[in-house]
Amino acid sequence: MAQLDIVDVGHSYAPGVDEERWALKPLRLTFEAGRTYALVGPSGCGKTTLLNILSGLVKPSRGQVLFDGVDVTALPTKARNIAQVFQFPVIYQSMTVYENLAFPLQCRRWDKARIDAKVHEVAEALDLDDRLKQPARRLTADDKQLISLGRGLVRDDVAAVLMDEPLTVIDPQLKHSLRRRIREITEQFQPTVIYVTHDQYEAMSIAQEVLVMKDGRAMQQGTPEQLFEAPSSAYVGYFIGSPAMNFLAVDGPRGNLTLGGQALAVAWDIPAGTTEVQVGIRPEYVKIVTEPGPNTFPARLRGVRDHGPQRVFEIEVAGRLLKAKVPREDGVPGEEAFLVHLPRAKALPYADGRLVLQS
Numbered sequence: 001m002a003q004l005d006i007v008d009v010g011h012s013y014a015p016g017v018d019e020e021r022w023a024l025k026p027l028r029l030t031f032e033a034g035r036t037y038a039l040v041g042p043s044g045c046g047k048t049t050l051l052n053i054l055s056g057l058v059k060p061s062r063g064q065v066l067f068d069g070v071d072v073t074a075l076p077t078k079a080r081n082i083a084q085v086f087q088f089p090v091i092y093q094s095m096t097v098y099e100n101l102a103f104p105l106q107c108r109r110w111d112k113a114r115i116d117a118k119v120h121e122v123a124e125a126l127d128l129d130d131r132l133k134q135p136a137r138r139l140t141a142d143d144k145q146l147i148s149l150g151r152g153l154v155r156d157d158v159a160a161v162l163m164d165e166p167l168t169v170i171d172p173q174l175k176h177s178l179r180r181r182i183r184e185i186t187e188q189f190q191p192t193v194i195y196v197t198h199d200q201y202e203a204m205s206i207a208q209e210v211l212v213m214k215d216g217r218a219m220q221q222g223t224p225e226q227l228f229e230a231p232s233s234a235y236v237g238y239f240i241g242s243p244a245m246n247f248l249a250v251d252g253p254r255g256n257l258t259l260g261g262q263a264l265a266v267a268w269d270i271p272a273g274t275t276e277v278q279v280g281i282r283p284e285y286v287k288i289v290t291e292p293g294p295n296t297f298p299a300r301l302r303g304v305r306d307h308g309p310q311r312v313f314e315i316e317v318a319g320r321l322l323k324a325k326v327p328r329e330d331g332v333p334g335e336e337a338f339l340v341h342l343p344r345a346k347a348l349p350y351a352d353g354r355l356v357l358q359s
Contacts, residue, residue, distance in 0.1 A: 001192040002068040002159035004031040009063030025216045036193040038207035046216035083152025085163040089144035098132040160192040246322040260318025274351040285346040286324035299340045
């Protein structure tokens with residue numbers, strides 16, 4: 001497996017277009033060998049363009065693509081030693097499961113004993129070892145997609161496994177188990193995986209690191225925990241999490257923030273010259289309390305949404321609406337005013353839409 005470096009890579013599908021309108025704005029990224037990354041964002045954000053540049057299907061308008069330090073920007077797909085898994089399973093319907101997994105190794109002229117050992121190793125990891133003699137056409141869509149992944153894992157020379165929304169056609173009831181299976185397999189074999197999806201849950205459950213994209217730009221790269229706990233921008237806070245992060249407009253000079261005329265303490269100061277100040281807090285951290293105290297504000301209930309084992313309360317605080325995610329057993333507050341607590345450590349300050357970094 002290889003380390004993949006994107007060095008000042010940008011791309012436009014039309015010549016002469018201003019850089020601000022490129023499908024992928026110039027960016028620098030490093031995908032370390034043996035780790036699983038997810039590219040996540042809405043349609044048209046540039047994630048598939050980036051994947052196609054890595055695979056060699058698209059030559060970038062600018063920049064270099066390096067595999068283990070070797071410039072592969074001009075190399076075709078077949079010369080990059082990558083494995084690709086697409087939205088629709090690409091397998092040989094007329095072959096058995098064994099023959100599908102063995103085919104890439106036969107093309108590389110491995111001897112029969114070595115092929116047999118590797119196929120059985122991968123089939124066992126995929127939980128397909130008892131169906132090796134079965135025709136692939138009889139398998140379910142999720143098993144066919146596992147074969148597509150398995151054909152990349154059997155090869156020792158694969159630089160990376162590139163996956164483009166591979167669960168799109170999978171039955172929703174099977175997606176959860178297949179996500180778990182993919183995570184287990186990638187942890188066992190440790191390939192370099194770049195996984196494209198528009199589904200934040202998929203990205204967070206499969207990848208060790210997530211790259212959130214918007215309008216051809218990389219907005220933030222980090223672990224699922226980092227993106228949830230400290231989104232670098234309001235955009236990432238809105239995109240990651242369900243419900244999205246609350247963002248409350250606050251008043252007052254730096255270091256003396258107020259919400260509805262009442263003092264609001266945050267972990268660090270707002271920089272001078274900021275035009276708009278907001279405080280971001282996850283619905284999971286908004287607490288309903290009975291006693292007043294620091295960062296505790298009067299509130300009224302404006303709506304309740306049922307999320308199975310949890311409820312989401314829509315709450316009005318100082319004329320602003322925010323959401324609180326609470327366990328079902330906590331019950332629902334009455335119509336009269338009650339108190340909510342915004343923990344200081346979880347109330348993050350945002351200056352003009354960007355997280356204020358601790359000095």
